Amino acid sequence: MTFDFTKIRKTSSSFELRTWDPEGVIFYGDTNPQEDWFVLGLRDGRPEIQMHNHLAQLTVGAGPRLDDGKWHQLVPTLDGCLRRENWLDQQAQTSVSALTSSLRSCAAESQPGTFFPPGTRAEFSLQDIPQPHAEPWAFSLDLGLQLAAGSGHLLALGTPENPPWLSLQLQDQKVVLSSASGPQLDLPLVLGPPLQLKLGESGAVLSQRPKKEILALPLLDPASLLNLWVQPQGRLFLGALPGEASSASFCLDGLWAQGQKLDMDRALSRSQNIWTHSCPQSLGNDTDGTH
Known part of the structure; x- marks a missing residue:
């Protein structure tokens, strides 16, 4: 050319x-x-x-x-904050894009992590993340919660077209583990220590240190869970599910699959106003600049 x-x-x-x-x-x-x-x-x-x-x-x-x-x-997005902006000639500016006008304000103080405002979501293809161990079949997820408020999904396993097969939700200062087969388990919300979800043929185990509280959820149909990894539509959902009116907002200091940290920039899709590499120090209304 x-x-x-x-x-x-x-x-x-x-x-x-x-x-x-x-x-x-x-x-x-x-x-x-x-x-x-x-x-x-x-x-x-x-x-x-x-x-x-x-x-x-x-x-x-x-x-x-x-x-x-x-x-x-080849246009990677950058998670950062701007302040004291002075863009070229303000009088010559004729329009503001819809994306720019919808940007959220920055927190006055921030820390490393990933921030999900209410109603935001991210999806990973299960074929793009570390795979389960084969013999015996086992899969683990570790979720580091720094801040959390409201009610709604934290993560789920399933497909886009159907209800989640297994989900972890935030409800009234509790973390609730539930499956499509019906039963659920509650764990008091404790910020800081990673929540660990272990899946195997015998069931699902949710635990958190240093208390080492362990909750076991029997899986009535483990074959359905195994099938998620062999079909292209198998997903790991983070945050609100499609169509969910979620009020949950939370910060993660990391998400690990099989011990390997997931990169939010490599998600199959995600909401544009997720802060991929930063979190506010608190979930209050203090702001400073444009995110």
């Missing part, structure tokens, strides 16, 4: 990329091959930018591996 710079009226570009190749050039452009050029490519499966002109010479690589044969858009 060749572009006439005198006719360009737009300074941004976007595209989707799919490749199994871990190394190569995606885009190269120059005004003078010896003095002014730009390269976007992959090195070891990760994006890399090289730029050379009379002002700067740099090479930068970052981000997750993209050489997995799936479609990727």
